[in-house]
Amino acid sequence: MEEKQGEVVLFGTWASSPCARVELALKLKGIPYEYVEEDLKNKSELLLRHNPVHKKVPVLVHNGKSIAESLIILEYIEECWNTTPKLLPEDPHQRAKVRFWANYYDQKFVPILYITFMTKGKEEREKAIEDLSQVLKVFEEGIEKDFPGQNPFFNGESLGYLGIAIGSHGCNYKAVHEAIGAVLISEKNSKFLSWVNAMKNCPLMEETLPPHDKLVAMLRVWLNSTQA
Helix, strand or coil: CCCCCCCEEEEECCCCHHHHHHHHHHHHHCCCCEEEECCCCCCCHHHHHHCCCCCCCCEEEECCEEEECHHHHHHHHHHHCCCCCCCCCCCHHHHHHHHHHHHHHHHHHHHHHHHHHHCCCHHHHHHHHHHHHHHHHHHHHHHHHHCCCCCCCEECCEECHHHHHHHHHHCCHHHHHHHHCCCCCCHHHHHHHHHHHHHHCCHHHHHHCCCHHHHHHHHHHHHHHHHC
16 A cells, blocks of 8 residues: 555544544544545554554544544644634633543543443443443533533534544444443433533534444444454
């Protein structure tokens, strides 16, 4: 495969939430880009060259220079294309809080969701679901405390950094429930569900998320392969 010559190239996979983050930011900013779909079972030489450390997607290549890790890429896009709509708030403290909760979601929620998804026994799954609910409760309370009377998932009328970070993953919760045949995120965390449902109603989010049925089928195949 030859090196792509476009100014902006995104290496990704269709079902990847971190890749959807980058696509959302690029589309929101109106940045033309070329998309390269990677086969993670047979990674391209270009992907390995551009991300030799983690060897994973997403990778953004801008004028031949590569940037890895989705949240870092979002900040790079904001700094490099410092035009409206903005991803991050203007106030430094507000920006810091938005970054904090995006990192909390990645470091606390995503790993527990994976454990819950993989758990087989009834008692083990119930315990994992309760742990997941507690993590989301901390998130809900933290968001309301840090952003009273605000919607930190949007920056004005457009999706913001936190909305992109959370929505690209959280908006797929129904596909996860269908694939596993169980409810992992319930009305115990109604605030979280209301937030992600509002993000999902954003046309840009709907356009960028993977197709529901296709994602369910992929998750089922993946789950069956891990439990074989």
